[in-house]
Amino acid sequence: MNNKSVFDVFLNNLSNLLREGNKLTLIFVCILIILIGIVGYLIYNETRIKRLEDKLGKK
Amino acid sequence: MWWRILTIILLIYTILAGLFFPIPNVAIVDESVRNLFFHVPMWFGMTIMLILGFVNSILYLRTHKIKYDINAKVFTQTALIFGVLGLITGSLWALITWGYLWTKDPKLNGTAIGMLLYLAYFVLRNSLEEENKRATVSSVFNIMAFPIFISLIYILPRLFDSLHPGNGGNPGFNIYDQAKHLRLVFYPAVFAWFLLGYWISDQLIRLKKIENQLIEQEIIDINE
Numbered sequence: 191m192n193n194k195s196v197f198d199v200f201l202n203n204l205s206n207l208l209r210e211g212n213k214l215t216l217i218f219v220c221i222l223i224i225l226i227g228i229v230g231y232l233i234y235n236e237t238r239i240k241r242l243e244d245k246l247g248k249k
Numbered sequence: 250m251w252w253r254i255l256t257i258i259l260l261i262y263t264i265l266a267g268l269f270f271p272i273p274n275v276a277i278v279d280e281s282v283r284n285l286f287f288h289v290p291m292w293f294g295m296t297i298m299l300i301l302g303f304v305n306s307i308l309y310l311r312t313h314k315i316k317y318d319i320n321a322k323v324f325t326q327t328a329l330i331f332g333v334l335g336l337i338t339g340s341l342w343a344l345i346t347w348g349y350l351w352t353k354d355p356k357l358n359g360t361a362i363g364m365l366l367y368l369a370y371f372v373l374r375n376s377l378e379e380e381n382k383r384a385t386v387s388s389v390f391n392i393m394a395f396p397i398f399i400s401l402i403y404i405l406p407r408l409f410d411s412l413h414p415g416n417g418g419n420p421g422f423n424i425y426d427q428a429k430h431l432r433l434v435f436y437p438a439v440f441a442w443f444l445l446g447y448w449i450s451d452q453l454i455r456l457k458k459i460e461n462q463l464i465e466q467e468i469i470d471i472n473e
Binding site for chain 1: 265433445448
């Protein structure tokens with residue numbers, strides 16, 4: 191299987207799932223929300239820690 | 250900074266490619282083979298975190314610098330989180346392919362014992378109040394726990410009958426991977442979960458450092 195066909199199947203699977211709107215779509219959306227939540231929290235924490243480090247560094 | 254961006258990119262890639270890339274047709278396993286991109290890399294991530302914890306415990310005993318004890322604790326903590334996630338994804342996979350969430354398999358029972366061993370590490374840490382004593386005792390415990398854990402989950406299941414792929418004479422997933430494109434997702438997934446674990450650990454270590462600095466600052470302010 192070449193890379194193009196792998197990509198074609200990927201797009202086909204993704205569009206099928208999004209179009210069908212069934213339980214699996216809901217699970218997929220939940221996984222995405224959890225991922226965005228974790229990454230978002232890590233980024234928020236990163237800025238918070240950086241701010242505290244800068245504050246303590248100045249003292 | 251670059252590796253944090255790489256983590257996000259790899260995680261998105263793992264989720265999307267892991268769920269939508271084509272997979273080989275394998276009887277019984279079917280679509281659940283996609284768990285290969287989540288369950289296995291999480292275990293790899295856990296093992297790498299445990300190695301980092303183990304190394305930091307050795308470094309603490311050699312140097313008696315408290316930062317190594319903090320690193321060991323945090324890496325072990327993150328490893329345990331990955332271990333629990335690995336157990337959950339593994340149990341769901343077992344339910345689909347074996348019909349049970351949990352069996353008397355040596356791999357599964359070994360994992361449970363290993364996790365309890367590391368839970369004991371935290372119980373031990375919390376039971377000691379004096380900082381240096383706590384660091385020394387828990388470092389020794391961690392150094393002992395690591396080879397036991399590795400034997401329980403990677404060596405013993407290979408010596409006995411096991412349902413788990415890659416153990417007890419069962420083949421791993423390599424033989425199913427005729428198209429080799431599973432590796433396009435699997436290796437980045439291993440790296441993604443490891444980087445995520447490292448990111449979480451890095452933040453926890455820095456937070457602990459800030460907390461210690463604040464306590465020191467407070468002590469100086471009180472004395473002044």
